[in-house]
Amino acid sequence: MATFLPTFSTPNPLSFRSKSLLLHYNKRFTVKCNAAPPPPLPPAVQTFWKWLSDEKVVSSNSPAKPGIVAEGLGLVAQRDIGRNEVVLEVPKKFWINPDTVSASEIGRVCDGLKPWISVALFLIKEKLREDDDYSPWRNYINILPESTDSTIFWSEEELSEIEGTQLLSTTLSVKEYVKNEFLQVQEQVILPNTKLFPSPITLDDFIWAFGILRSRAFSRLRGQNLVLIPIADLINHSPSITKEDYAYEIKGAGLFSRDQIFSLRSPIPVKAGQQVLIQYDLNKSNAELALDYGFIESTVDRNTYTLTLQISDSDPYFDDKLDIAETNGTKAVQYFDITLGRPLPPKMLPYLRLVALGGTDSFLLESIFRNSVWDHLELPVSRDNEEVICQVVRTACRSALSSYRTTIEEDEKLKGGDINRRVEIAIAIREGEKKVLGHIDGIFEEREKELDEYEYYQERRLRDLGLVGEQGDIIFWEPK
Numbered sequence: 115m116a117t118f119l120p121t122f123s124t125p126n127p128l129s130f131r132s133k134s135l136l137l138h139y140n141k142r143f144t145v146k147c148n149a150a151p152p153p154p155l156p157p158a159v160q161t162f163w164k165w166l167s168d169e170k171v172v173s174s175n176s177p178a179k180p181g182i183v184a185e186g187l188g189l190v191a192q193r194d195i196g197r198n199e200v201v202l203e204v205p206k207k208f209w210i211n212p213d214t215v216s217a218s219e220i221g222r223v224c225d226g227l228k229p230w231i232s233v234a235l236f237l238i239k240e241k242l243r244e245d246d247d248y249s250p251w252r253n254y255i256n257i258l259p260e261s262t263d264s265t266i267f268w269s270e271e272e273l274s275e276i277e278g279t280q281l282l283s284t285t286l287s288v289k290e291y292v293k294n295e296f297l298q299v300q301e302q303v304i305l306p307n308t309k310l311f312p313s314p315i316t317l318d319d320f321i322w323a324f325g326i327l328r329s330r331a332f333s334r335l336r337g338q339n340l341v342l343i344p345i346a347d348l349i350n351h352s353p354s355i356t357k358e359d360y361a362y363e364i365k366g367a368g369l370f371s372r373d374q375i376f377s378l379r380s381p382i383p384v385k386a387g388q389q390v391l392i393q394y395d396l397n398k399s400n401a402e403l404a405l406d407y408g409f410i411e412s413t414v415d416r417n418t419y420t421l422t423l424q425i426s427d428s429d430p431y432f433d434d435k436l437d438i439a440e441t442n443g444t445k446a447v448q449y450f451d452i453t454l455g456r457p458l459p460p461k462m463l464p465y466l467r468l469v470a471l472g473g474t475d476s477f478l479l480e481s482i483f484r485n486s487v488w489d490h491l492e493l494p495v496s497r498d499n500e501e502v503i504c505q506v507v508r509t510a511c512r513s514a515l516s517s518y519r520t521t522i523e524e525d526e527k528l529k530g531g532d533i534n535r536r537v538e539i540a541i542a543i544r545e546g547e548k549k550v551l552g553h554i555d556g557i558f559e560e561r562e563k564e565l566d567e568y569e570y571y572q573e574r575r576l577r578d579l580g581l582v583g584e585q586g587d588i589i590f591w592e593p594k
């Protein structure tokens with residue numbers, strides 16, 4: 115399951131982003147973890163299932179049905195399910211997307227709105243409907259959670275647990291973005307149309323809808339960038355499924371039908387009574403998982419930090435540097451996601467060297483080098499240049515590390531204690547970020563130690579001209 119919204123980057127000039135499976139116990143239901151029979155379905159879920167059964171979307175023979183699981187609600191196999199077997203098929207009529215909104219009573223006032231905003235308004239409108247004002251969508255809305263453990267729902271006190279992290283600045287940027295969008299839509303759509311929106315709509319309602327979309331909408335589907343698929347969106351995530359493909363798709367409803375259906379398959383064999391699970395997104399960092407869904411994984415490589423590098427506007431060579439950067443697929447402000455235990459992104463060192471280029475190395479910025487300069491930047495340019503990039507990165511890492519309230523050792527001690535899920539997520543996130551910062555610092559510490567061993571541009575040039583021997587000795591010619 116992937117999300118649809120703009121990505122948010124952190125504001126620090128040299129900033130970085132951070133990710134274990136921590137099971138989520140949804141506040142809606144109580145889960146007892148023992149071999150007892152599964153807990154009965156809450157009335158809202160039973161009504162939802164009956165609605166879908168009456169509409170022939172599901173039947174008593176469906177391979178899976180809703181169940182109460184550790185993650186809240188989930189899809190539980192009613193019989194053994196094979197790998198790639200279809201678990202559910204949901205016809206288009208039951209999807210909620212911008213087209214659903216356009217065709218609804220609020221459609222005429224939602225035209226032209228961003229897709230997510232029109233769907234958010236639709237969800238809120240349906241949620242706030244009076245009981246006597248029946249709408250079938252109510253069956254779905256009633257099973258949606260009031261919140262998740264996404265950081266957008268955290269209290270100030272909970273957020274203080276991620277002080278100093280990139281996740282905190284991203285969360286605050288997201289909330290600010292949602293607030294601004296809310297204020298705008300409130301003024302332009304909600305308040306001028308009180309007949310359509312008779313109940314007051316608050317920022318909290320809007321944040322709820324945003325959280326629902328962010329955690330449940332399917333994207334990257336044929337022709338559908340933002341769509342809620344009731345019942346299919348009960349599928350939970352498993353970190354042990356490492357194949358993302360083929361879990362879901364949109365296809366034709368049949369040879370003689372123009373309708374479309376959303377089809378969900380199980381990526382692995384599932385025994386009766388077990389939960390059907392998928393991989394939401396292999397590429398999301400723990401910070402992204404925490405923001406979008408309110409859980410994280412213990413997988414090491416979900417820990418990332420985003421380093422933001424920039425060619426300064428006041429750099430005397432700004433235009434030349436920007437031209438070189440853009441010709442080589444980078445920008446004036448460039449983000450590099452650094453993952454724990456992995457090498458640096460390939461373009462990071464050349465970009466850093468470009469940003470730091472100056473003094474006697476600046477001849478490389480001349481136009482005659484334009485086609486070859488990036489190749490030169492792939493390797494150390496000069497001792498000065500290489501030393502500067504090591505110092506800049508190491509200083510930034512140390513400064514970022516000093517903004518966390520706890521050390522890795524203190525975080526380690528807190529783990530396993532009597533802490534709630536959100537604090538558990540907070541500890542893992544801040545520990546993960548610090549580990550990545552330590553990893554980056556370590557890489558540049560090594561480089562700093564090796565400054566005297568690198569071959570720099572001038573030596574490479576002399577060697578290419580045959581003026582340096584294999585051992586680095588300069589070859590002299592006696593004048594004839």
Ligand SMILES: C[S@@+](CC[C@H](N)C(=O)[O-])C[C@H]1O[C@@H](n2cnc3c(N)ncnc32)[C@H](O)[C@@H]1O
Binds near residue numbers: 258259348
């Ligand atoms: C698409 S919904 C899945 C249905 C959801 N469990 C429910 O009760 O409605 C995604 C949400 O399920 C929960 N979830 C899914 N997979 C999880 C996991 N592996 N660990 C913890 N929570 C998970 C999170 O709250 C997430 O935001």
